[in-house]
Amino acid sequence: MADFGRLFVYVGLVLVVIGGLLLAAGRLNLPLGRLPGDFLYRGKNTTFYFPLATSIVLSVVVSAILILLGKMKR
Numbered sequence: 395m396a397d398f399g400r401l402f403v404y405v406g407l408v409l410v411v412i413g414g415l416l417l418a419a420g421r422l423n424l425p426l427g428r429l430p431g432d433f434l435y436r437g438k439n440t441t442f443y444f445p446l447a448t449s450i451v452l453s454v455v456v457s458a459i460l461i462l463l464g465k466m467k468r
Contacts, residue, residue, distance in 0.1 A: 426451070427448050429445075429448050429451065431446050432445045432446060432448055433446060
């Protein structure tokens with residue numbers, strides 16, 4: 395049971411770090427969420443937003459970080 399609790403602590407710390415990075419990105423006026431390729435449709439009574447380009451950029455960055463971390467462990 396102690397290992398399960400430790401896992402929750404690590405996941406919580408990772409979420410805090412990600413939240414801090416998102417707050418910092420908001421203050422730096424990074425264009426995440428407003429990239430070319432992010433779809434925004436505003437109808438009469440509806441709004442649909444699909445951040446395709448932002449998702450791809452974040453996926454590449456996270457993948458690169460995880461690959462580097464994996465190589466550092468070896």
